Amino acid sequence: MMQQHNQIPRNKCNSVGEAYLGPRKGATTLLSLLLAVFVVALPNADVIEAVLVKVNGEIIAKTEFEERQIQLLRELRMSGELGDTSDEALSDALYEATPELIVTAIDELLLVQKAKEMNLTMEEGQFTDIVNNIKEQNNFETDEQFEAALSAEDMTMDDLRRSMERQVMISRVRQVAIMSKVRLTEFEIREYYENHLDDYGIPRRVTLREILIESLEGNTNLETDRILMEKAEAARQRILKGESFASVAAEISDSQSRSKGGLIGPINENDLAPAIQDLLINMEPSDMSQPFKTTLGYQILQLDTLTEAGFVPFEEVKDEIQNRIFIERRDAEFESYMGTLREEAIIEWKNEALREAYDERIAQNLADKSDM
Secondary structure, eight states, X not given: OOOOOTTSOXXXXXXXXGTSSSOOTTOOHHHHXXXXXXXXXXXXXXXXXXXXXXXXXXXEEHHHHHHHHHHHHHHHHHHTOOSOOSHHHHHHHHHHHHHHHHHHHHHHHHHHHHHHHTTOOOOTTHHHHHHHHHHHHTTOOSHHHHHHHHHHTTOOHHHHHHHHHHHHHHHHHIIIIIGGGOOOOHHHHHHHHHHTGGGGEEOXXXXXXXXXXXXXXXXXXXXXXXXXXXXXXXXXXXXXXXXXXXXXXXHHOOSGGGGGTTEEEEEEGGGSOHHHHHHHTTOOTTOBOOOEEOSSEEEEEEEEEEXXXXXXXXXXXXXXXXXXXXXXXXXHHHHHHHHHHHHHOOEEESOHHHHHHHHHHXXXXXXXXXXX
16 A cells, blocks of 8 residues: 655645535535545635646646546445545545655656657557457447447546547657667576575475275274274275275275275375374385374374476476566666656646655555565
Protein backbone atom coordinates (compact mmCIF):
# COMPACT_ATOMS: atom_id res chain seq x y z
CA MET A 1 0.00 0.00 0.00
CA MET A 2 1.31 3.42 -0.89
CA GLN A 3 2.26 5.81 1.84
CA GLN A 4 0.01 8.74 2.60
CA HIS A 5 1.36 12.22 2.00
CA ASN A 6 0.54 14.66 4.73
CA GLN A 7 1.36 17.54 2.41
CA ILE A 8 -1.93 16.94 0.61
CA PRO A 9 -4.59 17.70 3.21
CA ARG A 10 -8.00 16.07 3.14
CA ASN A 11 -10.78 18.57 2.64
CA LYS A 12 -14.16 18.03 4.19
CA CYS A 13 -16.87 18.85 1.67
CA ASN A 14 -20.49 18.93 2.75
CA SER A 15 -21.58 18.58 -0.83
CA VAL A 16 -20.15 18.06 -4.26
CA GLY A 17 -20.91 21.66 -5.13
CA GLU A 18 -18.47 22.99 -2.56
CA ALA A 19 -15.55 21.80 -4.68
CA TYR A 20 -17.23 21.54 -8.08
CA LEU A 21 -19.65 23.44 -10.16
CA GLY A 22 -21.59 20.17 -10.24
CA PRO A 23 -21.03 16.47 -10.84
CA ARG A 24 -19.37 15.51 -14.08
CA LYS A 25 -21.50 13.68 -16.62
CA GLY A 26 -21.30 9.97 -16.00
CA ALA A 27 -19.78 10.26 -12.53
CA THR A 28 -21.71 9.01 -9.54
CA THR A 29 -22.24 11.21 -6.51
CA LEU A 30 -19.73 9.07 -4.62
CA LEU A 31 -17.10 9.44 -7.31
CA SER A 32 -17.69 13.15 -7.53
CA LEU A 33 -17.40 13.50 -3.77
CA LEU A 34 -14.15 11.53 -3.71
CA LEU A 35 -12.78 13.61 -6.50
CA ALA A 36 -13.81 16.74 -4.66
CA VAL A 37 -11.74 15.53 -1.74
CA PHE A 38 -8.79 14.14 -3.66
CA VAL A 39 -8.27 15.92 -6.93
CA VAL A 40 -5.02 17.30 -5.70
CA ALA A 41 -6.77 18.61 -2.66
CA LEU A 42 -5.42 22.11 -2.26
CA PRO A 43 -5.05 23.80 1.11
CA ASN A 44 -7.92 26.14 0.24
CA ALA A 45 -9.83 23.95 -2.12
CA ASP A 46 -13.11 25.82 -2.46
CA VAL A 47 -11.84 26.55 -5.97
CA ILE A 48 -9.59 24.06 -7.79
CA GLU A 49 -7.47 25.28 -10.66
CA ALA A 50 -8.20 23.75 -14.07
CA VAL A 51 -4.50 23.24 -14.77
CA LEU A 52 -2.60 21.09 -12.29
CA VAL A 53 0.84 21.08 -13.88
CA LYS A 54 2.60 21.97 -17.13
CA VAL A 55 5.14 19.57 -18.59
CA ASN A 56 7.31 21.04 -21.33
CA GLY A 57 4.51 23.49 -22.02
CA GLU A 58 1.73 20.88 -22.18
CA ILE A 59 -0.84 20.81 -19.43
CA ILE A 60 -2.27 18.08 -17.27
CA ALA A 61 -5.74 19.36 -16.55
CA LYS A 62 -7.94 18.68 -13.58
CA THR A 63 -10.43 16.85 -15.79
CA GLU A 64 -7.76 14.49 -17.12
CA PHE A 65 -6.64 13.68 -13.61
CA GLU A 66 -10.24 13.07 -12.58
CA GLU A 67 -10.49 10.43 -15.30
CA ARG A 68 -7.52 8.61 -13.82
CA GLN A 69 -9.06 8.72 -10.37
CA ILE A 70 -12.40 7.45 -11.62
CA GLN A 71 -10.69 4.60 -13.46
CA LEU A 72 -8.78 3.67 -10.31
CA LEU A 73 -11.99 3.55 -8.31
CA ARG A 74 -13.64 1.35 -10.93
CA GLU A 75 -10.70 -1.05 -10.85
CA LEU A 76 -10.68 -1.20 -7.06
CA ARG A 77 -14.37 -1.95 -6.96
CA MET A 78 -14.29 -4.53 -9.75
CA SER A 79 -11.17 -6.34 -8.54
CA GLY A 80 -12.44 -6.77 -5.02
CA GLU A 81 -9.04 -5.71 -3.65
CA LEU A 82 -10.88 -3.60 -1.12
CA GLY A 83 -12.87 -5.81 1.17
CA ASP A 84 -14.58 -2.67 2.38
CA THR A 85 -16.16 -0.57 -0.37
CA SER A 86 -17.60 2.07 1.88
CA ASP A 87 -17.13 5.73 0.99
CA GLU A 88 -14.45 6.04 3.66
CA ALA A 89 -12.48 3.01 2.41
CA LEU A 90 -12.56 4.22 -1.18
CA SER A 91 -11.56 7.70 -0.01
CA ASP A 92 -8.57 6.30 1.87
CA ALA A 93 -7.47 4.21 -1.13
CA LEU A 94 -7.74 7.14 -3.49
CA TYR A 95 -5.94 9.46 -1.10
CA GLU A 96 -3.00 7.09 -0.87
CA ALA A 97 -2.90 6.55 -4.64
CA THR A 98 -2.93 10.22 -5.64
CA PRO A 99 0.89 10.74 -5.57
CA GLU A 100 1.48 7.67 -7.77
CA LEU A 101 -1.28 8.77 -10.13
CA ILE A 102 0.38 12.15 -10.75
CA VAL A 103 3.76 10.44 -11.30
CA THR A 104 2.15 8.15 -13.87
CA ALA A 105 0.35 11.03 -15.57
CA ILE A 106 3.57 13.02 -15.98
CA ASP A 107 5.61 10.02 -17.11
CA GLU A 108 3.05 9.11 -19.74
CA LEU A 109 2.96 12.68 -21.04
CA LEU A 110 6.76 12.69 -21.29
CA LEU A 111 6.64 9.44 -23.29
CA VAL A 112 3.93 10.78 -25.61
CA GLN A 113 6.01 13.90 -26.20
CA LYS A 114 9.00 11.71 -27.01
CA ALA A 115 6.90 9.66 -29.39
CA LYS A 116 5.88 12.78 -31.28
CA GLU A 117 9.51 13.89 -31.39
CA MET A 118 10.46 10.48 -32.84
CA ASN A 119 7.46 10.52 -35.20
CA LEU A 120 6.07 7.34 -33.64
CA THR A 121 2.31 7.33 -34.11
CA MET A 122 -0.50 4.82 -34.44
CA GLU A 123 -0.31 3.31 -37.91
CA GLU A 124 -3.17 3.36 -40.39
CA GLY A 125 -5.59 0.55 -39.72
CA GLN A 126 -4.20 -0.18 -36.26
CA PHE A 127 -7.16 1.42 -34.50
CA THR A 128 -9.57 -0.66 -36.57
CA ASP A 129 -7.71 -3.81 -35.54
CA ILE A 130 -7.88 -2.75 -31.88
CA VAL A 131 -11.62 -2.12 -32.08
CA ASN A 132 -12.22 -5.47 -33.78
CA ASN A 133 -10.22 -7.24 -31.07
CA ILE A 134 -12.24 -5.53 -28.34
CA LYS A 135 -15.48 -6.51 -30.07
CA GLU A 136 -14.36 -10.11 -30.40
CA GLN A 137 -13.16 -10.42 -26.79
CA ASN A 138 -16.42 -8.98 -25.46
CA ASN A 139 -18.74 -10.73 -27.93
CA PHE A 140 -20.07 -7.50 -29.42
CA GLU A 141 -21.80 -8.52 -32.62
CA THR A 142 -22.80 -5.04 -33.82
CA ASP A 143 -21.37 -1.53 -33.80
CA GLU A 144 -24.41 -0.45 -31.81
CA GLN A 145 -23.57 -2.87 -28.99
CA PHE A 146 -20.00 -1.64 -28.93
CA GLU A 147 -21.00 2.03 -28.89
CA ALA A 148 -23.53 1.34 -26.12
CA ALA A 149 -20.77 -0.25 -24.04
CA LEU A 150 -18.57 2.81 -24.63
CA SER A 151 -21.42 5.10 -23.66
CA ALA A 152 -21.90 3.16 -20.42
CA GLU A 153 -18.29 4.05 -19.63
CA ASP A 154 -18.96 7.69 -20.53
CA MET A 155 -16.75 7.34 -23.62
CA THR A 156 -17.14 8.06 -27.31
CA MET A 157 -15.34 6.45 -30.23
CA ASP A 158 -13.14 9.55 -30.44
CA ASP A 159 -12.28 9.18 -26.75
CA LEU A 160 -11.29 5.57 -27.36
CA ARG A 161 -9.22 6.51 -30.40
CA ARG A 162 -7.29 9.14 -28.41
CA SER A 163 -6.73 6.71 -25.56
CA MET A 164 -5.53 3.92 -27.86
CA GLU A 165 -3.30 6.27 -29.84
CA ARG A 166 -1.70 7.42 -26.61
CA GLN A 167 -1.10 3.82 -25.50
CA VAL A 168 0.33 2.84 -28.89
CA MET A 169 2.68 5.82 -28.89
CA ILE A 170 3.93 4.98 -25.39
CA SER A 171 4.39 1.34 -26.37
CA ARG A 172 6.36 2.25 -29.49
CA VAL A 173 8.69 4.54 -27.55
CA ARG A 174 9.36 1.76 -25.08
CA GLN A 175 10.06 -0.62 -27.94
CA VAL A 176 12.37 1.68 -29.87
CA ALA A 177 14.14 3.51 -27.05
CA ILE A 178 14.21 0.83 -24.37
CA MET A 179 13.43 -2.74 -25.44
CA SER A 180 15.79 -2.62 -28.40
CA LYS A 181 18.68 -1.82 -26.06
CA VAL A 182 18.21 -4.87 -23.84
CA ARG A 183 20.64 -7.60 -24.87
CA LEU A 184 21.14 -11.04 -23.36
CA THR A 185 23.54 -13.81 -24.33
CA GLU A 186 23.43 -17.57 -23.76
CA PHE A 187 26.55 -17.24 -21.62
CA GLU A 188 24.83 -14.75 -19.29
CA ILE A 189 21.80 -17.00 -18.90
CA ARG A 190 23.94 -20.00 -18.00
CA GLU A 191 26.09 -17.89 -15.68
CA TYR A 192 22.95 -16.79 -13.83
CA TYR A 193 21.87 -20.43 -13.52
CA GLU A 194 25.21 -21.51 -12.10
CA ASN A 195 25.32 -18.60 -9.65
CA HIS A 196 21.80 -19.37 -8.42
CA LEU A 197 21.88 -23.17 -8.35
CA ASP A 198 20.27 -23.21 -4.92
CA ASP A 199 17.16 -21.69 -6.48
CA TYR A 200 16.85 -24.71 -8.76
CA GLY A 201 17.59 -27.46 -6.28
CA ILE A 202 15.47 -30.61 -6.22
CA PRO A 203 15.31 -32.26 -2.78
CA ARG A 204 15.58 -36.01 -2.32
CA ARG A 205 12.13 -37.47 -2.94
CA VAL A 206 10.71 -40.79 -1.85
CA THR A 207 7.65 -42.89 -2.41
CA LEU A 208 6.75 -45.10 0.55
CA ARG A 209 4.30 -47.84 1.38
CA GLU A 210 3.00 -48.23 4.90
CA ILE A 211 1.10 -50.67 7.05
CA LEU A 212 -0.44 -49.24 10.21
CA ILE A 213 -1.72 -51.41 13.02
CA GLU A 214 -3.67 -48.80 14.94
CA SER A 215 -4.14 -48.81 18.70
CA LEU A 216 -7.53 -47.94 20.13
CA GLU A 217 -7.64 -44.55 21.81
CA GLY A 218 -6.90 -44.86 25.50
CA ASN A 219 -6.07 -48.56 25.22
CA THR A 220 -2.32 -48.58 25.82
CA ASN A 221 -1.72 -51.38 28.34
CA LEU A 222 1.19 -53.76 27.88
CA GLU A 223 -0.96 -56.65 26.71
CA THR A 224 -2.58 -54.58 23.99
CA ASP A 225 0.81 -53.26 22.94
CA ARG A 226 2.13 -56.81 22.63
CA ILE A 227 -0.83 -57.85 20.48
CA LEU A 228 -0.33 -54.90 18.13
CA MET A 229 3.36 -55.64 17.80
CA GLU A 230 2.68 -59.30 17.02
CA LYS A 231 0.11 -58.36 14.39
CA ALA A 232 2.59 -55.98 12.72
CA GLU A 233 5.32 -58.62 12.80
CA ALA A 234 2.96 -61.21 11.33
CA ALA A 235 2.27 -58.84 8.43
CA ARG A 236 5.99 -58.35 7.90
CA GLN A 237 6.56 -62.14 7.83
CA ARG A 238 3.86 -62.57 5.16
CA ILE A 239 5.70 -60.05 2.99
CA LEU A 240 9.06 -61.75 3.58
CA LYS A 241 7.51 -65.05 2.46
CA GLY A 242 6.48 -63.57 -0.88
CA GLU A 243 3.25 -61.64 -0.57
CA SER A 244 3.40 -58.12 -1.91
CA PHE A 245 3.55 -55.25 0.53
CA ALA A 246 0.68 -53.58 -1.34
CA SER A 247 -1.66 -56.57 -1.01
CA VAL A 248 -0.99 -57.02 2.70
CA ALA A 249 -1.44 -53.29 3.30
CA ALA A 250 -4.74 -53.33 1.38
CA GLU A 251 -5.94 -56.20 3.55
CA ILE A 252 -4.97 -55.23 7.10
CA SER A 253 -3.65 -51.65 7.31
CA ASP A 254 -5.65 -49.16 9.36
CA SER A 255 -4.22 -46.19 7.43
CA GLN A 256 -6.15 -44.15 4.85
CA SER A 257 -3.46 -45.21 2.36
CA ARG A 258 -4.90 -48.74 2.55
CA SER A 259 -7.01 -48.16 -0.58
CA LYS A 260 -3.81 -47.50 -2.53
CA GLY A 261 -1.89 -50.46 -1.19
CA GLY A 262 -0.31 -48.29 1.49
CA LEU A 263 1.19 -45.89 -1.07
CA ILE A 264 2.42 -42.50 0.17
CA GLY A 265 4.03 -39.88 -2.06
CA PRO A 266 6.10 -39.02 -3.87
CA ILE A 267 7.11 -36.67 -1.08
CA ASN A 268 10.14 -34.55 -0.25
CA GLU A 269 12.18 -36.42 2.32
CA ASN A 270 12.66 -33.17 4.24
CA ASP A 271 8.90 -33.06 4.82
CA LEU A 272 8.93 -36.33 6.73
CA ALA A 273 9.29 -36.57 10.49
CA PRO A 274 12.95 -36.67 11.60
CA ALA A 275 12.52 -40.21 12.96
CA ILE A 276 11.28 -41.41 9.55
CA GLN A 277 14.17 -39.65 7.80
CA ASP A 278 16.62 -41.46 10.09
CA LEU A 279 14.89 -44.76 9.34
CA LEU A 280 15.28 -44.25 5.58
CA ILE A 281 18.98 -43.33 5.63
CA ASN A 282 20.27 -46.86 4.97
CA MET A 283 17.29 -48.18 3.03
CA GLU A 284 17.23 -48.96 -0.69
CA PRO A 285 14.13 -49.26 -2.87
CA SER A 286 12.06 -52.36 -1.92
CA ASP A 287 13.67 -52.51 1.54
CA MET A 288 11.24 -52.90 4.43
CA SER A 289 11.59 -51.66 7.97
CA GLN A 290 11.05 -53.51 11.21
CA PRO A 291 7.76 -52.71 12.95
CA PHE A 292 8.16 -49.55 15.02
CA LYS A 293 5.91 -47.84 17.50
CA THR A 294 4.33 -44.44 16.83
CA THR A 295 1.66 -42.37 18.51
CA LEU A 296 -0.89 -44.14 16.29
CA GLY A 297 0.19 -47.70 16.90
CA TYR A 298 2.74 -49.87 15.07
CA GLN A 299 3.92 -49.15 11.54
CA ILE A 300 5.95 -50.89 8.88
CA LEU A 301 7.43 -48.89 6.01
CA GLN A 302 8.73 -49.97 2.63
CA LEU A 303 10.84 -47.68 0.48
CA ASP A 304 9.13 -47.89 -2.89
CA THR A 305 11.11 -45.41 -5.01
CA LEU A 306 13.95 -42.97 -4.34
CA THR A 307 15.02 -39.93 -6.36
CA GLU A 308 18.26 -38.43 -5.14
CA ALA A 309 18.60 -34.70 -4.61
CA GLY A 310 19.82 -32.71 -7.58
CA PHE A 311 19.10 -29.66 -9.70
CA VAL A 312 16.56 -28.82 -12.36
CA PRO A 313 18.38 -29.18 -15.71
CA PHE A 314 19.47 -25.89 -17.28
CA GLU A 315 17.43 -26.45 -20.43
CA GLU A 316 14.23 -26.77 -18.40
CA VAL A 317 14.66 -23.36 -16.76
CA LYS A 318 16.55 -21.52 -19.51
CA ASP A 319 13.48 -19.65 -20.80
CA GLU A 320 12.39 -18.72 -17.29
CA ILE A 321 15.84 -17.32 -16.48
CA GLN A 322 16.01 -15.47 -19.78
CA ASN A 323 12.64 -13.85 -19.10
CA ARG A 324 13.62 -12.93 -15.54
CA ILE A 325 16.88 -11.26 -16.56
CA PHE A 326 15.21 -9.54 -19.50
CA ILE A 327 12.52 -8.04 -17.27
CA GLU A 328 15.10 -6.86 -14.73
CA ARG A 329 17.19 -5.18 -17.42
CA ARG A 330 14.16 -3.76 -19.19
CA ASP A 331 12.88 -2.22 -15.97
CA ALA A 332 16.31 -0.82 -15.12
CA GLU A 333 16.67 0.62 -18.61
CA PHE A 334 13.18 2.12 -18.38
CA GLU A 335 13.91 3.76 -15.02
CA SER A 336 17.14 5.20 -16.39
CA TYR A 337 15.35 6.47 -19.50
CA MET A 338 12.52 8.02 -17.49
CA GLY A 339 15.04 9.56 -15.10
CA THR A 340 16.66 11.35 -18.03
CA LEU A 341 13.30 12.55 -19.40
CA ARG A 342 12.30 13.86 -15.97
CA GLU A 343 15.62 15.68 -15.49
CA GLU A 344 15.39 17.32 -18.92
CA ALA A 345 11.72 18.24 -18.56
CA ILE A 346 10.48 21.69 -17.63
CA ILE A 347 7.77 21.02 -15.05
CA GLU A 348 5.72 23.98 -13.83
CA TRP A 349 3.64 23.21 -10.78
CA LYS A 350 0.47 25.05 -9.88
CA ASN A 351 0.46 23.65 -6.37
CA GLU A 352 3.39 23.21 -4.02
CA ALA A 353 1.81 20.36 -2.04
CA LEU A 354 1.35 18.35 -5.22
CA ARG A 355 4.96 18.98 -6.25
CA GLU A 356 6.21 17.77 -2.87
CA ALA A 357 4.07 14.64 -3.13
CA TYR A 358 5.45 13.99 -6.63
CA ASP A 359 9.07 14.43 -5.52
CA GLU A 360 8.52 12.23 -2.47
CA ARG A 361 6.95 9.46 -4.54
CA ILE A 362 9.78 9.54 -7.11
CA ALA A 363 12.34 9.32 -4.30
CA GLN A 364 10.43 6.46 -2.66
CA ASN A 365 10.19 4.54 -5.94
CA LEU A 366 13.94 4.84 -6.47
CA ALA A 367 14.62 3.76 -2.88
CA ASP A 368 12.35 0.73 -3.27
CA LYS A 369 14.19 -0.36 -6.42
CA SER A 370 17.61 0.09 -4.85
CA ASP A 371 16.57 -2.19 -1.97
CA MET A 372 15.53 -5.01 -4.33
